[in-house]
């Protein structure tokens with residue numbers, strides 16, 4: 229296992245960065261009239277414009293060389309073939325199998341045809357969703373289900389929630405889907421207040437069926453059901469589960485036929501395509517869920533087969549590495565200009581930061597380079613009136629991905645044209661900035677005195693030369709949303725491959741869980757806390773005092 233710093237392309241990129249440091253992006257456009265056309269790539273209904281980057285042909289060919297040296301092609305083939313690329317857990321990583329083409333019927337992994345299991349689960353989901361939508365599924369008083377509450381956290385929550393929200397225009401009227409995740413009692417209490425136990429069904433989504441937040445909320449939901457007219461015998465009419473731990477779900481009161489399987493070879497943050505996506509399928513119907521899978525599959529095929537230099541996830545991945553490792557960018561922003569996609573940055577944040585927030589190479593050696601960036605963002609244009617100030621004039625370099633549909637689901641008045649104009653103007657402003665001379669002239673034109681010009685102009689200077697990608701699609705459909713999320717999944721893998729880390733485990737979250745249990749025990753007992761640090765002791769005291 230080699231550190232990426234040992235690749236010859238890495239060394240060449242470090243030297244090349246010195247040449248590029250004084251190069252302005254606008255001069256790259258002037259030097260190459262074909263730049264906009266050249267630095268554009270298409271896949272699965274998406275167009276990526278990556279012309280507004282601090283990169284020229286040499287940069288891109290060195291970045292491709294880096295991807296090649298890191299064994300990108302083999303890594304991609306390894307993932308698609310079911311190799312145990314999650315080496316610390318000795319597991320395959322096969323979210324791509326969940327959306328494989330119907331034309332493929334076999335994918336043998338460790339002696340099992342995983343596609344047979346995937347298809348059987350999809351059939352089970354079809355029946356379940358149809359029963360809910362036709363009203364055939366009835367609650368304990370014979371009424372049809374009107375509300376479904378999905379209870380889960382992390383990967384068993386964010387992906388489905390974000391996709392269900394992204395597909396709002398496709399929602400079926402008959403059933404409302406709600407999501408509960410946090411162990412903060414205010415989350416579930418707020419939801420339950422709106423619901424009728426006779427017509428509410430809970431879907432408990434937990435791969436392990438052992439996650440504190442999910443089990444606490446599932447128990448709270450069952451208590452609410454039992455104390456509002458339901459009985460233990462009727463729990464199975466109002467509770468279903470998605471889990472790889474069937475026994476625990478049965479012990480909870482779930483009927484076996486209402487338990488949907490999960491597999492070791494799907495990581496939580498990559499699981500929305502499995503039965504973890506059941507709330508999405510209930511919200512928008514199985515037809516749209518299949519389209520979502522198909523969109524993701526189109527992106528998978530592109531990722532698997534396209535040459536690296538035309539490959540969207542690879543282009544975005546290597547450009548990210550360029551900024552993180554050669555320009556010291558600490559963060560990366562995602563800014564969708566689409567109201568329904570407003571929560572997408574949170575899903576990609578989880579996907580990327582849980583995957584690439586690592587400090588060890590696959591062989592356990594410490595990394596020598598920075599790895600995953602801080603992913604953040606939110607909907608445009610709202611962010612323009614909040615954090616875009618820092619993007620334009622702050623001291624940090626923040627590469628941005630702008631994401632926008634060309635047409636709107638709600639084309640009222642001039643809204644969409646303004647929305648789209650703002651999206652383009654932000655990437656333009658980041659690149660071109662404003663010089664001191666321009667700022668001075670602007671003030672003079674507005675009638676400012678010389679003194680005012682001297683005082684204000686420096687504050688109006690915007691350095692520019694800040695990079696961004698723009699991703700466009702015709703419309704936010706189930707297929708385009710599926711392709712978009714798959715694109716980011718693969719981008720994460722591309723970067724993890726270059727850094728030589730395992731993007732598919734998450735050992736870092738375990739310590740907090742263990743300590744959380746220990747502190748919980750101290751909060752509810754009279755234990756001797758003197759061995760703890762003084763700060764934690766004082767905080768425990770404060771909590772205990774407030775309970776009396």
Ligand code: F6P
Nearest residue numbers: 381382383384434435436439496
């Ligand atoms: O936060 C750690 C984690 O294990 C995630 O990877 C996972 O998606 C989440 O907790 C929930 O786990 P489960 O689906 O087992 O409840």
